[in-house]
Amino acid sequence: MSVTQFKVEGFNTFYGRSQALRDFGFELKGGEVLCLLGRNGAGKTTALQSVMGTVKPASGQLMLNGENLFGLPAKEIPRRGIGYVPQGRRLFAELTVAENLEIGLQTRKAGREVLDYALDLFPVLKERMDQRSGTLSGGEQSMLSMARAMCVDPLVMMLDEPTEGLMPSAIASIREALVKLRASGVAILLVEQRVDAVLPIADRVAFMDHGRIKAEFGIDEVRNDLSLLHQYVGVSDKAKA
Amino acid sequence: MDIAPYLLLATLEGLVQASVLTLTALGLSVVFGTMRVVNVAHGEFFMLGAVGAWVCAMLMPGPPWLGFVTALIVAPAIVGLLAAAADWAILKRIDYDPEATIISTIGLMYIIQQVVLMTFGPNAQAVDAPFYYTIRFPWFGYSSYKLFIVVAAIVLVFALWRLMKGSRVGLLMRATQYDKDTAQNFGIPVDRVYSGVFAVGAMMAAIAGVLVVPNQQAHYLMGHDPLLLSFVVVIVGGLGSIPGTIAAAVLIGLSDGLLSVFFTPTLAKIASTLLVALVLVFKPEGLFGKATR
Ligand SMILES: Nc1ncnc2c1ncn2[C@@H]1O[C@H](COP(=O)(O)OP(=O)(O)O)[C@@H](O)[C@H]1O
Ligand SMILES: [Mg+2]
Numbered sequence: 355m356s357v358t359q360f361k362v363e364g365f366n367t368f369y370g371r372s373q374a375l376r377d378f379g380f381e382l383k384g385g386e387v388l389c390l391l392g393r394n395g396a397g398k399t400t401a402l403q404s405v406m407g408t409v410k411p412a413s414g415q416l417m418l419n420g421e422n423l424f425g426l427p428a429k430e431i432p433r434r435g436i437g438y439v440p441q442g443r444r445l446f447a448e449l450t451v452a453e454n455l456e457i458g459l460q461t462r463k464a465g466r467e468v469l470d471y472a473l474d475l476f477p478v479l480k481e482r483m484d485q486r487s488g489t490l491s492g493g494e495q496s497m498l499s500m501a502r503a504m505c506v507d508p509l510v511m512m513l514d515e516p517t518e519g520l521m522p523s524a525i526a527s528i529r530e531a532l533v534k535l536r537a538s539g540v541a542i543l544l545v546e547q548r549v550d551a552v553l554p555i556a557d558r559v560a561f562m563d564h565g566r567i568k569a570e571f572g573i574d575e576v577r578n579d580l581s582l583l584h585q586y587v588g589v590s591d592k593a594k595a
Numbered sequence: 596m597d598i599a600p601y602l603l604l605a606t607l608e609g610l611v612q613a614s615v616l617t618l619t620a621l622g623l624s625v626v627f628g629t630m631r632v633v634n635v636a637h638g639e640f641f642m643l644g645a646v647g648a649w650v651c652a653m654l655m656p657g658p659p660w661l662g663f664v665t666a667l668i669v670a671p672a673i674v675g676l677l678a679a680a681a682d683w684a685i686l687k688r689i690d691y692d693p694e695a696t697i698i699s700t701i702g703l704m705y706i707i708q709q710v711v712l713m714t715f716g717p718n719a720q721a722v723d724a725p726f727y728y729t730i731r732f733p734w735f736g737y738s739s740y741k742l743f744i745v746v747a748a749i750v751l752v753f754a755l756w757r758l759m760k761g762s763r764v765g766l767l768m769r770a771t772q773y774d775k776d777t778a779q780n781f782g783i784p785v786d787r788v789y790s791g792v793f794a795v796g797a798m799m800a801a802i803a804g805v806l807v808v809p810n811q812q813a814h815y816l817m818g819h820d821p822l823l824l825s826f827v828v829v830i831v832g833g834l835g836s837i838p839g840t841i842a843a844a845v846l847i848g849l850s851d852g853l854l855s856v857f858f859t860p861t862l863a864k865i866a867s868t869l870l871v872a873l874v875l876v877f878k879p880e881g882l883f884g885k886a887t888r
Contacts, residue, residue: 408776428779444777446770457770460763461782506781 458505609852628835638818644804833881
């Protein structure tokens with residue numbers, strides 16, 4: 355199977371008259387984790403929603419394996435193989451865990467083996483299948499949101515602050531799942547606010563500000579020169595830890 | 596004087612009312628629950644069901660049950676198609692904006708009324724019941740057809756419940772209802788879900804109209820009362836809540852039956868209107884609704 359090629363180019367997105375994305379773009383290959391960092395309000399969520407088509411960019415290109423998905427109806431984007439873990443999880447709170455996963459599975463009519471694979475990454479969900487997802491703990495909700503996106507059997511997976519507000523143990527299992535997902539050849543775009551959350555798993559890091567990508571580095575560059583982080587996100591040296 | 600027979604009669608009448616009301620109000624409630632819009636033309640879908648039953652009875656020779664069964668299939672089918680067309684032609688274009696939907700469905704209401712008036716005239720039309728068997732109680736006889744309405748309503752409510760909770764389509768409907776954007780993020784065709792839900796809601800009203808017409812004559816203005824009562828039920832039951840809608844319809848149907856038999860129908864209407872006012876003031880999410888969203 356060939357390596358997934360994913361490319362976002364020249365996205366300009368507006369909310370009324372205010373411009374939230376300015377010539378936004380990135381490139382991503384299967385088996386790679388690109389981390390998108392940026393302050394609150396930088397436009398990270400808007401960028402992901404623009405890819406998903408629930409927010410409509412005024413212009414741009416969206417290439418997945420040579421096909422331009424730009425301008426397709428929102429429901430077609432996930433069907434082409436883009437899995438999405440929205441900010442704040444956005445589970446169907448009244449539906450059970452099993453039903454939430456079923457929603458993921460029906461997107462691309464993925465088989466049961468995809469479900470089993472997702473559940474093996476998050477075994478705690480197996481014991482909660484008939485529970486209403488709104489009653490899960492924060493960590494379990496995050497895992498379910500990620501498992502639901504994995505049930506799409508995605509080529510590309512986009513995650514919007516999946517570790518926001520989680521305990522370290524839950525963060526660890528999400529990270530572990532991401533590492534396995536990468537190993538299986540999925541292209542991963544990981545949005546975070548905190549650098550220390552992504553340094554261990556990122557291959558590349560892109561910094562975003564005012565709706566634009568300001569700079570992009572390989573992870574080694576960032577590790578070798580942490581002043582880059584100061585420069586672009588103004589984080590403390592805690593990021594070394 | 597023994598009160599028991601009157602109580603029984605009032606309860607039966609109330610149950611029949613409650614059944615028709617449950618079907619009609621559920622249609623309104625399902626549409627509101629999923630699409631967050633109020634369909635003011637809902638009573639007209641009910642009326643079209645009733646008029647459809649009359650037309651079928653007229654056109655079908657042979658025993659009354661033949662026309663009735665035909666109407667039970669054909670009327671909801673046509674009304675469902677009409678509703679889907681209205682969704683496509685109107686609601687989708689105004690992007691299901693709540694206020695614009697109210698205004699445009701008011702327009703739809705008048706259009707449907709006038710078309711029926713021009714086509715079938717202003718007279719009320721009676722339709723024979725499909726069967727006449729009378730159930731004999733010790734004190735009075737009661738129409739078996741009316742009890743059939745109750746059974747039919749129970750069956751249909753059960754079918755709707757199975758559709759929502761037990762089928763793939765129902766799962767997509769519920770997901771759309773909870774979060775439309777996230778539903779799209781998982782490939783759910785929200786536009787098709789909407790037109791399907793709008794059609795199903797209209798068909799529930801149309802079936803209620805077919806069922807009611809042997810008891811009540813078909814007439815181009817007959818949609819007003821079911822619309823108002825459905826609003827009452829949906830508000831009391833909690834907007835969009837199916838169990839709440841059923842409970843409120845039974846409550847209001849029964850109290851309507853009891854008050855009408857022992858006092859006057861006017862008092863019954865006053866009571867249910869008062870109930871709405873009290874609910875809106877003290878428990879605006881509805882007696883059975885959840886205080887979310
Ligand atoms: N639905 C919306 N309507 C109007 N403005 C919005 C909307 N969503 C986000 N914005 C604005 O767009 C900018 C980017 O927001 P967002 O994409 O949420 O940033 P981030 O995810 O990086 O915190 C912010 O200025 C925000 O206020
Ligand atoms: Mg955000």
